Amino acid sequence: MQPTKIHFVVIYRPPGQLANFLEELDVLLSSFPEDGKPLVVLGDFNIHQDKPQATELNDLLASFDLESLSTTATHRLGNQLDLVFTQNCTNSNILVTPLHVSDHYFVQFNMTLPSTLKQTPPLVSFCRNIRSLSPSRLSTAVSTTLPTQNVFSTLDVNTATDTQSSTLTTCLDNICPLSSRPACTTPPSPWLSDILCEHRTDLREAERRWLKSKDPEDLEQAAG
Incomplete structure (x- = not known):
């Protein structure tokens, strides 16, 4: 088996209005081929999940069959700002751990990737x-x-x-x-019976004879 390739998109969006963020994200995600490879979109989106902006974001990512990982708060103030979306993979053992060096928490999880068989x-x-x-x-x-x-x-x-x-x-x-x-x-054509195959073979033989001899009689046979 060949190792499965993964597409990763890591995002940092500054706080504030969405502006063109969703349009640019749409263009970016549309650039990935729909080849069945796992896709992971994660990062600090700075979007509160109780705001209308979160609904717009989630709707956009859902249109790409990206599923959101359900986590607890990822920020010291109790907000869920660090988001993870995945496609074509299974996730488990999601854990959010506070960090001493950052006001954001560490998000970890296990991914089970689909196996890719060698091409026949x-x-x-x-x-x-x-x-x-x-x-x-x-x-x-x-x-x-x-x-x-x-x-x-x-x-x-x-x-x-x-x-x-x-x-x-x-x-x-x-x-x-x-x-x-x-x-x-x-697959063979169902209409091409054994009798038709024999006739086709005879006609091709007659055509080859005419190409060599240029005899009118051979031409008549080749014409059927």
């Missing part, structure tokens, strides 16, 4: 160009590679079968090697 490698199909295979060449290669008749006749059935199969495979690989190409992932 593309499917590959293998084939041989049998049309280019010379039967006489294959026959000669097999006959010269197989053991002599006297040796072959002394082999038991299983050994003789394995020897013949491996010899045929080796000769095919040398004369007509396998080639690879991306496998077709598109």
Whole structure:
């Protein structure tokens, strides 16, 4: 499994009117791709949760499927100013701890990230160009590679079968090697029956004959 990547947005908003803050935050969040990666938006928003500004902020973040972590007060005066919003992850063990060096408290929590599986490698199909295979060449290669008749006749059935199969495979690989190409992932068309496939094959063969001969009769066959 590959490690999950996380998008983090850390915010400090000075106290005062919202001005263009929500519009700028909207533009920023819209710049992140919707690829399923966890997104964490946190920081000192300086927005009291009992004010109309908080409703506007929460509505905006909810439109991005960002969920707010429920915490106690994060400021010495009892206000919840330090906010955490997360997307595509699970949170637990939320703890708010007062600090001696700041009037803001320390917010900590555990995140459980979704696992990311490795991408499946593309499917590959293998084939041989049998049309280019010379039967006489294959026959000669097999006959010269197989053991002599006297040796072959002394082999038991299983050994003789394995020897013949491996010899045929080796000769095919040398004369007509396998080639690879991306496998077709598109499901077959339900209307393309076996009969239509045969007709299409015949028409393509007739077309190839006409391209070589330029004979009008071949052209008629190619035209169906």
